[in-house]
Amino acid sequence: MNMKKILIPFIAMVLFSASSASHAVFCKENDENGSVSRTTQITPSIIYVPANAPEGTIIWQSSPQTVNIYCYAAWIKDTISFWVNPDGVNLGSGVEPAIIYNGRVYTATSGSIPTGNNIGWKPATMRATISYSLAIIRKGPIPSSGSSVIPNYPMFQFDGKKGLNRDKGKNFRNYISGGTFRYTTGGCVLDTVSANKSVGLPSMPIIKTVGAKAGGVDFSIQAVCNNLARSVTFEFFGYADNSDRSQFQNIEKSGAQGIAINLATSDGVTIDPLGGSDSFRTVPAVGGTATLNLRASYIRTSSIVTGGPVSARAYVMVTYN
Structure with a gap:
């Protein structure tokens, strides 16, 4: 009996799956087990918001704040930066959150605000002592009278210059709490x-x-x-x-x-x-x-x-x- 060899071609298929590395900067206070938040109490507890104050006027400012920051980078080279109003949430009528850093006032429209502290390419850590003040400035229309309670509010988040971390709760934020806006037709x-x-x-x-x-x-x-x-x-x-x-x-x-x-x-x-x-x-x-x-x-x-x-x-x- 004659036997014929039958050659069955096989096509080798290699499946490639594209994976996107999670480029992120994580920042905490003091060390890797440190806090990711701080709350600054508003004093005086009543912040007057006068309708006649020019837009951009600082109507409240905290005492100087200093934080010893510890940051870790996962395969990214970046600059540690402030991001004002990281959640994009309204603070109140006629006001806007801000920070004062190195003598300049920054708001959310400033985007990332570099601190000048850089972190390396490979998985790396860095430490820095950063000083700043929190501020609230006049912006937009306000009611002629009345008041509103200031919420527990994140003024900024430390993160990389390239963008905000998608993983919430892993980067240091400074909150404000304990105050009331009081709206007036005039002021000083x-x-x-x-x-x-x-x-x-x-x-x-x-x-x-x-x-x-x-x-x-x-x-x-x-x-x-x-x-x-x-x-x-x-x-x-x-x-x-x-x-x-x-x-x-x-x-x-x-x-x-x-x-x-x-x-x-x-x-x-x-x-x-x-x-x-x-x-x-x-x-x-x-x-x-x-x-x-x-x-x-x-x-x-x-x-x-x-x-x-x-x-x-x-x-x-x-x-x-």
Whole structure:
């Protein structure tokens, strides 16, 4: 019997499945087991939203916040960034959330706001200490009266510059809580000059002893009121000197060491940059204007001093009665 070989062709099929790597940055406070949230209580608890305040006016600002951030990247090279209003949720009528970072105001329309801290290509970690302030600014139409409770609200999320992490709950957020918006037809705001005032001090003389001051310059700031306010309270915040926490820190990179800025009222009482009882000054409103007279001086805060530039930044919040 003749046998024929029958060749049956086989077609080898290799199935390829495309997989998309999950490129993500995860950020927590302090370390890999740290918290992914912080809540800043609103003080004072009532935030007045005056209808006559120009859009962009800061109507509330927190004291300086500092967070030690720990971030992990999964196969991505990126820059750790702020994302304001990460959920795209309305905070309230006539207001908008913001942050103040390195002296500039940013909102959700800013997109990603780089902190300058980068993370590598391979799975890597990074740590950084980041300081900022939270803020609420005037924007959009508001009711002429009434009030609304401020929700427990995420002001920003730390994430990569390339976008927000799809996995919620794995990146650090700073929330605000505990306040009420009160809508008014008028209010008190810093005038245009005071809101962005720059005070120049003379070249720094030699200050021989710790605690001594020099180079003082007198100036004033004003709040203008479009209501029946009897008095205005100016509240100051800023970064405190490492050696003397009652003085404003020199924020110049490679600046003078052992030298800070003393901010005081005209009667010589030092203003506390850390939000204590000496951070408030209340003055009468006369004819719709409240004026606070101040003096800025160099002050020596350490036994060791080096030369270099000196500058400080003070933030001011205005409330009225």
